[in-house]
Amino acid sequence: MTKKQLLSGNEALARGAWEAGVEVAAAYPGTPSTEILENVSRYPEIYSEWSANEKVALDVAIGAAYAGKRAMATMKHVGLNVASESLFYASYTGVNAGLVIVNADDPGLHSSQNEQDNRHYAKFAKVPMLEPSDSQEAKEMVGAALELSEQFDTPVILRTTTRTSHAKSIVELGERKTLPKRPYEKNPQKYVMIPGFAKRRHPVVEERMKKLEAYAETCPYNKVEMGGLELGIVATGPSYQYARDVFPTASFLKLGMVWPMPKKLIAEFASKVKRLIVVEELDPFFEENIRIMGIQAEGKSIFPLVDEFSPEVVRKSAHAAGLIDAPPIEHQLDKGALPMRPPVLCAGCGHRDVFWVLRKLKVTVNSDIGCYALGVMPPLNASDTIGCMGASIGVAAGMRRGDLEGPNVAVIGDSTFFHAGMPPLANAIYNQTPFTTIVVDNRTTGMTGHQGNPSSGMTLHHDMHPTVDIEKVVRGMGVDEVYKVESRDLDDFEDAVKKAVKSNKPAVVIAYTPCVFVTSHPREAYTIVEEDCNGCTMCFRIGCPAIYKSTVMDDKHNRPKALIDPLACVGCGLCFDVCARQAILEGVLKQEATLTTHVA
Amino acid sequence: MITANFLLAGVGGQGTLLASDIVADIGMRVGADVKKSEVHGMSQRGGAVTSHVRWGGRVSSPLCEKGAVDYFIAQEMLEALRWIEFVKPGGTVLLSRQQIVPTSTVYGADQYPVDDHVVATIKKVAGTVLLIDAKKTAEELGNARVANSVLLGALSAQMGMPPDDWLAVITVRVPQRHVELNRQAFFAGREKDWRI
Ligand SMILES: Cc1ncc(C[n+]2csc(CCOP(=O)(O)OP(=O)(O)O)c2C)c(N)n1
Numbered sequence: 051m052t053k054k055q056l057l058s059g060n061e062a063l064a065r066g067a068w069e070a071g072v073e074v075a076a077a078y079p080g081t082p083s084t085e086i087l088e089n090v091s092r093y094p095e096i097y098s099e100w101s102a103n104e105k106v107a108l109d110v111a112i113g114a115a116y117a118g119k120r121a122m123a124t125m126k127h128v129g130l131n132v133a134s135e136s137l138f139y140a141s142y143t144g145v146n147a148g149l150v151i152v153n154a155d156d157p158g159l160h161s162s163q164n165e166q167d168n169r170h171y172a173k174f175a176k177v178p179m180l181e182p183s184d185s186q187e188a189k190e191m192v193g194a195a196l197e198l199s200e201q202f203d204t205p206v207i208l209r210t211t212t213r214t215s216h217a218k219s220i221v222e223l224g225e226r227k228t229l230p231k232r233p234y235e236k237n238p239q240k241y242v243m244i245p246g247f248a249k250r251r252h253p254v255v256e257e258r259m260k261k262l263e264a265y266a267e268t269c270p271y272n273k274v275e276m277g278g279l280e281l282g283i284v285a286t287g288p289s290y291q292y293a294r295d296v297f298p299t300a301s302f303l304k305l306g307m308v309w310p311m312p313k314k315l316i317a318e319f320a321s322k323v324k325r326l327i328v329v330e331e332l333d334p335f336f337e338e339n340i341r342i343m344g345i346q347a348e349g350k351s352i353f354p355l356v357d358e359f360s361p362e363v364v365r366k367s368a369h370a371a372g373l374i375d376a377p378p379i380e381h382q383l384d385k386g387a388l389p390m391r392p393p394v395l396c397a398g399c400g401h402r403d404v405f406w407v408l409r410k411l412k413v414t415v416n417s418d419i420g421c422y423a424l425g426v427m428p429p430l431n432a433s434d435t436i437g438c439m440g441a442s443i444g445v446a447a448g449m450r451r452g453d454l455e456g457p458n459v460a461v462i463g464d465s466t467f468f469h470a471g472m473p474p475l476a477n478a479i480y481n482q483t484p485f486t487t488i489v490v491d492n493r494t495t496g497m498t499g500h501q502g503n504p505s506s507g508m509t510l511h512h513d514m515h516p517t518v519d520i521e522k523v524v525r526g527m528g529v530d531e532v533y534k535v536e537s538r539d540l541d542d543f544e545d546a547v548k549k550a551v552k553s554n555k556p557a558v559v560i561a562y563t564p565c566v567f568v569t570s571h572p573r574e575a576y577t578i579v580e581e582d583c584n585g586c587t588m589c590f591r592i593g594c595p596a597i598y599k600s601t602v603m604d605d606k607h608n609r610p611k612a613l614i615d616p617l618a619c620v621g622c623g624l625c626f627d628v629c630a631r632q633a634i635l636e637g638v639l640k641q642e643a644t645l646t647t648h649v650a
Numbered sequence: 651m652i653t654a655n656f657l658l659a660g661v662g663g664q665g666t667l668l669a670s671d672i673v674a675d676i677g678m679r680v681g682a683d684v685k686k687s688e689v690h691g692m693s694q695r696g697g698a699v700t701s702h703v704r705w706g707g708r709v710s711s712p713l714c715e716k717g718a719v720d721y722f723i724a725q726e727m728l729e730a731l732r733w734i735e736f737v738k739p740g741g742t743v744l745l746s747r748q749q750i751v752p753t754s755t756v757y758g759a760d761q762y763p764v765d766d767h768v769v770a771t772i773k774k775v776a777g778t779v780l781l782i783d784a785k786k787t788a789e790e791l792g793n794a795r796v797a798n799s800v801l802l803g804a805l806s807a808q809m810g811m812p813p814d815d816w817l818a819v820i821t822v823r824v825p826q827r828h829v830e831l832n833r834q835a836f837f838a839g840r841e842k843d844w845r846i
Contacts, residue, residue, distance in 0.1 A: 381716025385763075391754075
């Protein structure tokens with residue numbers, strides 16, 4: 051009997067890699083792709099690593115494929131921007147053993163800075179792309195991508211979206227394939243992309259795309275499912291699933307191979323139906339390319355260009371366009387204004403100290419991507435700019451050169467520093483641009499679920515390797531003004547920032563901001579002394595999720611007193627530091643034995 | 651073939667994902683095609699968590715459609731109000747009497763909705779509302795963490811399903827040392843009439 055299991059798309063991709071004989075896998079974490087490598091790491095047959103960034107991960111995978119082992123690199127959509135240089139050269143060099151790049155897009159920006167549609171990368175870099183619409187397909191397509199990669203000598207992108215990566219569906223498990231290693235043969239004309247050689251590879255790439263176009267016509271993942279002839283739906287990924295529910299009687303062309311597209315198959319399908327409707331999230335990628343083929347298609351005139359789709363979004367649009375009769379069910383309710391639950395810095399998070407001080411100093415804060423990005427949220431409101439990973443330091447330099455009024459500082463996390471922070475810091479030293487970079491070093495990649503990084507030394511497999519010491523790095527790069535402090539000591543930290551800013555040189559403050567998931571604070575929960583609290587709201591303003599309004603009022607001012615949830619408080623003491631009335635009692639010191647510095 | 655759409659909603663730390671994994675496993679156990687979808691990533695940081703589970707002959711969308719949820723398991727009052735539009739007219743809501751206050755009501759002017767407003771609004775949509783003292787019942791049994799088993803017990807009764815498949819899945823899914831407590835919580839939820 052075949053074994054069936056309910057797996058998320060990401061778990062299925064990892065299983066697919068194992069079954070397809072992948073031997074090397076590299077990634078940099080990023081929602082919604084992170085769990086792929088976390089699951090791959092459980093298979094001892096696969097060498098797997100967190101790389102310092104996505105470009106490095108892809109280069110590692112490319113190298114492994116050149117050397118003759120099936121390889122995989124995984125990343126979120128914006129990770130492919132970082133790795134795009136490598137994607138483009140690998141398109142020219144081709145591979146030896148198969149190479150699959152798993153790319154997870156994030157329509158709806160569940161946890162990203164944009165919602166770019168990475169299907170364009172397949173066309174742009176001239177490589178094939180597959181897209182699954184459930185976990186079973188996700189698993190199978192890893193193997194299919196690797197076969198294509200070897201058959202056509204090309205990297206293959208396997209695109210998922212947040213929905214496919216995180217939704218669970220039933221998967222039939224298979225066995226692992228063992229493949230002989232393909233020996234590496236020196237071949238500079240193929241693997242060395244100097245202009246003279248690269249020029250001769252370009253026609254090879256164009257020839258390959260023609261062959262792939264022919265292959266797309268019979269690719270088993272491009273499926274025609276005939277129903278009524280009134281509507282013919284073209285879709286892929288989760289949009290296919292939503293459309294299946296909304297148009298139960300229509301005909302479908304499901305394009306599991308997103309690029310190149312099967313011209314004949316599409317033309318034939320279009321000729322059978324009255325209206326050809328493309329249901330696709332984000333950009334009109336299919337729609338435009340179908341139109342280029344000279345085939346009439348409707349898409350973005352009906353369905354939205356922005357945000358993630360859902361069954362109700364598809365139904366509402368289809369109903370408004372008169373494609374279906376049944377309207378969506380919309381309850382008319384007067385709910386009043388509901389408080390949101392935006393993500394907040396955890397109770398005890400060391401980043402809170404940093405932003406508390408920076409706000410007080412009234413400096414312009416060029417922040418970066420990570421948990422510390424939450425410093426922009428109320429009540430801290432302590433950031434001015436955030437763009438993409440590593441942008442903090444370059445933008446800070448630019449604001450300096452743009453004669454910003456008043457001082458500015460760059461704030462960057464440890465993982466982000468190693469990902470993309472070193473080149474802009476080298477640039478600031480080289481050009482002697484006078485601003486301060488604050489590295490908030492919490493010894494983990496917090497935002498994506500506490501993965502290790504060069505600063506923590508913890509590998510994907512939770513082994514401890516030598517750490518890359520940020521202080522030595524920045525001193526070695528040539529920064530003279532280096533301050534190393536613990537953010538928990540607010541005065542020390544404030545002092546360091548002031549001195550660094552005043553130095554009027556490229557300066558670095560390394561602030562140790564312990565992540566509570568890695569290292570616990572030395573004290574137990576703090577408590578409010580009810581008689582002493584007058585409800586001044588000072589401790590409310592640190593935005594700690596462990597502090598509440600009490601139902602007990604301060605009579606004199608007629609305002610609620612504060613209360614600390616003993617289960618949520620982890621004993622950092624910031625509230626104690628900011629309380630002007632000494633109305634907070636320190637937690638007792640923990641026993642040495644209960645102090646944990648655990649590997650996340 | 652039993653066909654049903656479930657929505658579970660709570661706050662990071664309430665075990666929404668585990669509870670929905672259990673509902674999904676039970677669907678598989680009774681022979682349904684099952685899909686389940688949730689958005690995680692930020693839930694650890696105090697965010698709202700929702701999870702969709704669908705049972706059917708062939709399930710397409712992993713998300714339930716708004717207005718098509720048969721069983722809404724709300725682990726928290728504010729989240730119940732936030733997601734009520736997903737419930738189909740006449741559907742069933744299992745409402746856990748628990749409040750988790752968002753920080754915006756602490757540093758800002760946001761107001762947490764009062765229970766009566768939550769219940770009255772839910773009643774405009776749902777045909778059956780169960781107001782369940784899940785946390786209190788769990789605490790009385792000795793551990794607030796088994797509150798979800800109280801809810802699952804009530805759900806099993808609402809669906810008219812025998813307890814065996816549910817208990818078998820719960821036994822595998824919860825930590826070994828808490829199996830007995832979860833069993834008690836399941837029956838405490840199952841045997842009481844919580845309808846309002
Ligand atoms: C190019 C790119 N890759 C990955 C991500 C996903 N991501 C968001 S924040 C983050 C890491 C943050 O780690 P760190 O800088 O150490 O800060 P922390 O979250 O620990 O505070 C990652 C990997 C991203 N946004 N962009």
